[in-house]
Amino acid sequence: METVRVAIGDGGYPVHVGAGLISEFGKHIREATQRERVVVLADVNAAKFHGAKLKRSLRTAGIKVHKWIEIPSGERSKSWSRAHSLLNEVIESGADRWTPILAFGGGVTGDLAGFVASLLFRGVPLVQIPTTVIAQVDSSVGGKTGINFAGAKNIVGSFYQPKVVLADPSLLLTLSERDYRAGLAEVVKIGMTLRPDLFERLEGDVLHFTTCDPETLAPAVLACVEAKAEVVGRDEKDQDVRSILNYGHTIGHAVEALSLGKLRHGEAVAIGMNAAARVGEAVGITPSEVRIRQNTLLSELGLKLTYPGADNRAIARKLKLDKKVRDKRTRFVLTLQIGGASVWPHIPEKYLRGAIRKVTRA
Incomplete structure (x- = not known):
């Protein structure tokens, strides 16, 4: 595993990169958030191929999945209606302002989950777990979140940095x-x-x-x-x-x-x-x-x-x-x-x- 630190005003955060790292995701999430329960917003394909491994890693680290929500793949999910629906589900689940949101998927999931995390209770802890090439090399790092609106990409959004980014290139093997x-x-x-x-x-x-x-x-x-x-x-x-x-x-x-x-x-x-x-x-x-x-x-x-x-x-x-x-x-x-x-x-x-x-x- 290699680690890069994103150095920004509030102290920054680490980006951990390594093939096979998923088995240690739970440990790094626990270290970064200091929390024992999480909400997972997962792309349906990421959940299908890698969800069991993520859940096992979280259990090993003593982290409970408070709520697991799956998001359809594709740009259509980056909409205000989808963000509204996710906000409702997370709030109704009983999560609070200290409950981390895990963005588990590609760029769409990361942008959308990050946007939701930035709005919920005026900001809850965010963890980015990118599962596509674009998300691992680019969109998961840097804090850009958002949705598409009025026919334009990412025109509504916020800058909201994660607590940690976890990139495992072996997860890319299941991509088409x-x-x-x-x-x-x-x-x-x-x-x-x-x-x-x-x-x-x-x-x-x-x-x-x-x-x-x-x-x-x-x-x-x-x-x-x-x-x-x-x-x-x-x-x-x-x-x-x-x-x-x-x-x-x-x-x-x-x-x-x-x-x-x-x-x-x-x-x-x-x-x-x-x-x-x-x-x-x-x-x-x-x-x-x-x-x-x-x-x-x-x-x-x-x-x-x-x-x-x-x-x-x-x-x-x-x-x-x-x-x-x-x-x-x-x-x-x-x-x-x-x-x-x-x-x-x-x-x-x-x-x-x-x-x-x-x-x-x-």
Whole structure:
């Protein structure tokens, strides 16, 4: 097991990473929360494949499951109605403000459970137990929680940090090949923006990364967590440098929302990274060889770079709802080199439209 500390104002919290770590989850939860009962908000698939192991680990540590609630997989669960329902169930169960909530699942579960934890009694202890690639390398770390609203992703939410994050790459073995590969887009994103060494590791060992080997993945998960922890430590509330972690998400989120569930988040981010690289190339920021290396790696990992037939105008309208919009201008994350990115305060619309056309044409 390796541990990374997210250093923020209130002392921070640990992120433990290790293959086979699930047997020790209970011990780490007990240490982080000092509580003997918990509420578990679990993705249905995480519960199906790993629920028994989690319950056994909790029992071993002397922790009682006060309430176990399962959440349907998919973005549709990130809704106000689902959050409202969960709040009702947890309150009616008799949980109090000291009862930790365990978010057991992927990014959807983590965002939703974190949002509920931030609202309940004005904040109850939160533990993140990510079970997907995206959640382990990105969304479980940093305290962003939220739901989708008014047709936009994550537009309602809060910053609410967990007490501990527990990432076991062996849990990824039960993911479908599509979900696993989609998650690798976020690993590429970290490589493109912060960790050139990670990008080169992916380039040099594509075969192992595409076959989901926990021992191969653990160092990659750790590298992503290290990179994100450093950025969050500098900019917890996403006011400055943390925005670079949205690379590929501006157009990616718009495409994802318009796909109505047909695209996985990581698949949309891959398309968004292609679009971002093309914007950067068009404005003279991103060298063509950077775009080519990025897109070659994404393709070798089994990710598509375009979404033919999407409504270009609808995508452009969605961009106006992006969280990075400031003073009615869409700020955009561009890469200057592999492992180096920055936020550009304004991109002329002609370049955005051009990139959108390229990622939506047949």
